[in-house]
Amino acid sequence: MRAAFVGVSLIVLLSSCASDSLSPSTGSHESIIYEVEYVNNAWGYAHNGFYVSTAGAVHTYDIARTGQTWKDTSTGYYSAEELYLKFSHRDSLVGYIDRSTLIRVNALVESAKCGTYSDTVCVGADMGARTYNVYSYVPEIQRYQRMTLRLEGDWTFHNTSRSAMDLVEWLNQVISPH
Numbered sequence: 001m002r003a004a005f006v007g008v009s010l011i012v013l014l015s016s017c018a019s020d021s022l023s024p025s026t027g028s029h030e031s032i033i034y035e036v037e038y039v040n041n042a043w044g045y046a047h048n049g050f051y052v053s054t055a056g057a058v059h060t061y062d063i064a065r066t067g068q069t070w071k072d073t074s075t076g077y078y079s080a081e082e083l084y085l086k087f088s089h090r091d092s093l094v095g096y097i098d099r100s101t102l103i104r105v106n107a108l109v110e111s112a113k114c115g116t117y118s119d120t121v122c123v124g125a126d127m128g129a130r131t132y133n134v135y136s137y138v139p140e141i142q143r144y145q146r147m148t149l150r151l152e153g154d155w156t157f158h159n160t161s162r163s164a165m166d167l168v169e170w171l172n173q174v175i176s177p178h
Contacts, residue, residue, distance in 0.1 A: 040128025115161025
């Protein structure tokens with residue numbers, strides 16, 4: 001009997017963890033995914049990054065190492081399934097963000113949406129692109145809307161709001177130990 005209870009509990013726990021990373025919830029503080037993505041097609045193909053799930057799990061992904069490519073064909077809106085397909089390539093869990101930090105940084109997203117963008121400037125060649133993105137869930141259309149906070153590489157631009165700059169700084173702290 002006890003073994004059956006432990007088995008059922010483990011199945012429930014694992015199934016909730018598996019679906020947690022890209023499932024929007026009803027709380028606004030849990031409907032945001034953060035991403036730092038690097039793409040470079042010069043001298044080969046590189047496409048990898050980090051994402052922070054709605055529950056605060058920090059993952060890495062590496063599309064190029066799977067021998068596949070991922071083409072962004074969206075108009076800036078993504079289903080959870082589309083994001084899962086992108087992030088599931090060599091997905092590795094590397095850490096967690098505590099709930100209080102997640103609530104604090106999620107509160108910055110709304111004001112970042114009001115920010116304006118700097119001019120786009122060419123600063124190099126063959127450097128690739130590192131993009132800092134936030135995906136906010138829009139329940140009315142059941143899609144995540146992408147907002148780019150910053151683009152660095154051959155071309156560069158950024159959201160000029162203080163909130164967006166704070167989010168980029170926070171994301172750099174999240175990915176720096178990895």
